[in-house]
Amino acid sequence: MNLSGAVKINKCGVLILSVCVVIVFYYLLFNNSMGSHRFRSHGFLIRNPNEVDLRKLLIGSIQAAQYGGLEVLSVADADNIHAKTKGRTKEGANDPLTNADLKSHCVMEQGLKRLFSTVTIISEEDVHADCSETSHFELDPTVIDEDIHLQDDFLVNADDVTIWIDPLDATQEYTENLFQYVTTMVCVAIRGEPVIGVIHNPFSQKTFWAWKDVAVSASLRKVKDEPVNKMAAVKNPKIIASRSHSGDVEHLIKMSFGENTPIELAGGAGYKVLQVVFGNATNYVHLTEIKKWDLCAGNAILSALNGQMTSLKNQPILYERDPQTFVNKDGVIASLRNHPYYAGKVYDYLQHSQMIKSTNSK
Structure with missing residues (x-):
C-alpha cells in the first residue's frame, strides 16, 4: 500500500464548487424579507420561489375590489339582496349578511387566491360562502393610472404577507339603500403593518388606493401633496x-x-x-x-x-x-x-x- 502517493486535485471541479458556494453565500446574505431578493450570476436570475411582487399585489387588490363591487351592484340592481342575520353584536345591533356579501367575497378571495396562491388571505365571509362556481380575473396593469410608473422587483417573502378583504363594508346600510356608505376593500399587510390599501365605492365607481412610501391613486394625490403642519390642531374638530x-x-x-x-x-x-x-x-x-x-x-x-x-x-x-x-x-x-x-x-x-x-x- 502506497500511502505517500500524491493526491491529484481536479482544478475544474474545485472552481465549480467555489462558484456554487459563492452564489449560495450571496443568496443567503441578501435574502431578507423586505428587500428585492434577487441575485444575478452569469446572466441567470435567481429568485426565491416564495417571493411575491408587491406591484402585482397592488394591481390584483385594485381589481379584486372593483370586481367585488360589480357583484354588489348586480345584486342591488336585481333586487336580490336576501338579507339574513349572522347574529347580533355585543351592543345588540343586527349583523346582516346578504347575497352581495357572499358573491363579492367569492370573486375577490378566489381571484386573489388563484393569482397569489402562497399568500394568506383573510375575508370577512370565509365561513359563510360557497365559492364553487366563481369566475376569476387576470392581472390588468391598466388599473393603475397611466402617469404612475411602478417597476417590478418590489419583492417580499409571501410568508410575511396577509391580504385582508372586506367584500361589502356597510352591509346594514346596503340593506337600507344607503349606497353612499357602501365600499369593497382590500388591504395588504406585511408582518402586521398595513402597506397597501384599496377602497372602492361600487355605486360611484370611484377607487382610492395607496401604497405606503411608494405611490397613491390620482384621486388621492392632491391630499398627499398638501404640506403637513403638525402644529395646527383644530380646536373644534368635527x-x-x-x-x-x-x-x-x-x-x-x-x-x-x-x-x-x-x-x-x-x-x-x-x-x-x-x-x-x-x-x-x-x-x-x-x-x-x-x-x-x-x-x-x-x-x-x-x-x-x-x-x-x-x-x-x-x-x-x-x-x-x-x-x-x-x-x-x-x-x-x-x-x-x-x-x-x-x-x-x-x-x-x-x-x-x-x-x-x-x-x-x-
Whole structure:
C-alpha cells in the first residue's frame, strides 16, 4: 500500500464548487424579507420561489375590489339582496349578511387566491360562502393610472404577507339603500403593518388606493401633496362615528372634545376614513369592538398620506393572521393631521374616567 502517493486535485471541479458556494453565500446574505431578493450570476436570475411582487399585489387588490363591487351592484340592481342575520353584536345591533356579501367575497378571495396562491388571505365571509362556481380575473396593469410608473422587483417573502378583504363594508346600510356608505376593500399587510390599501365605492365607481412610501391613486394625490403642519390642531374638530355600532361614542366625543363638538353618524369604516382623508371630518372615532378587515385598508391609506389610525389607547393596530386577533377591542381614532393631539385628548379622558371608576369602587 502506497500511502505517500500524491493526491491529484481536479482544478475544474474545485472552481465549480467555489462558484456554487459563492452564489449560495450571496443568496443567503441578501435574502431578507423586505428587500428585492434577487441575485444575478452569469446572466441567470435567481429568485426565491416564495417571493411575491408587491406591484402585482397592488394591481390584483385594485381589481379584486372593483370586481367585488360589480357583484354588489348586480345584486342591488336585481333586487336580490336576501338579507339574513349572522347574529347580533355585543351592543345588540343586527349583523346582516346578504347575497352581495357572499358573491363579492367569492370573486375577490378566489381571484386573489388563484393569482397569489402562497399568500394568506383573510375575508370577512370565509365561513359563510360557497365559492364553487366563481369566475376569476387576470392581472390588468391598466388599473393603475397611466402617469404612475411602478417597476417590478418590489419583492417580499409571501410568508410575511396577509391580504385582508372586506367584500361589502356597510352591509346594514346596503340593506337600507344607503349606497353612499357602501365600499369593497382590500388591504395588504406585511408582518402586521398595513402597506397597501384599496377602497372602492361600487355605486360611484370611484377607487382610492395607496401604497405606503411608494405611490397613491390620482384621486388621492392632491391630499398627499398638501404640506403637513403638525402644529395646527383644530380646536373644534368635527367627528364622524358609526350610526349602527356606536355604543356610547357620542358621550366619549363630547367629554373629550367639548359638549358642542359636531358629530356625524355614518355607515361603513371605509366611508368614514375617506371623509377624514378629504377633510369632511377631522377625526373618525369608534368605541366598540370592530373587525380588522373593516380597518386595514383605511389604515394603510391614512399611513400613506401621513395620517394615522390607532386604538383609543393610542397604540398601533396590528393586522396579524392569528384568528384570536381578528377583532380590535380597543376602539379606533383616525386623523389625517395632528393625530397625537386628538388621540391624546381621548386617551386623557379615558384615563380620567377609569380613575373615577376605580375611586368610586373603593
